[in-house]
Amino acid sequence: MKKNMRRCQNCGCLFEVCNKVKKHEYCNKEKCQRARKRKWQKQKIKNDKTYRKDQKETQEANDNQPFNQLNERIIQLEQKVEYLTQKLKVIKLNN
Numbered sequence: 259m260k261k262n263m264r265r266c267q268n269c270g271c272l273f274e275v276c277n278k279v280k281k282h283e284y285c286n287k288e289k290c291q292r293a294r295k296r297k298w299q300k301q302k303i304k305n306d307k308t309y310r311k312d313q314k315e316t317q318e319a320n321d322n323q324p325f326n327q328l329n330e331r332i333i334q335l336e337q338k339v340e341y342l343t344q345k346l347k348v349i350k351l352n353n
Contacts, residue, residue, distance in 0.1 A: 266287075269289070
């Protein structure tokens with residue numbers, strides 16, 4: 259039985275086509291699969307309003323994440339300072 263071969267759209271190497279995949283255009287190399295996913299995402303963002311909105315919101319949340327983490331850390335440190343100040347007062351009162 260003859261194997262169905264095709265050229266990868268990304269790297270150009272020949273690969274064996276799986277009959278279960280409709281549009282088998284990329285080989286199984288990691289870089290080619292990433293290229294396939296990037297192409298899919300670009301098309302999805304271009305054509306799907308909801309997906310585009312969700313991606314934008316996610317990106318904005320990720321952009322703010324370091325700022326949010328820093329704020330959380332500052333709050334934790336302020337609480338620790340307050341706790342230690344109270345503990346120090348108790349120790350001074352007992353002495």
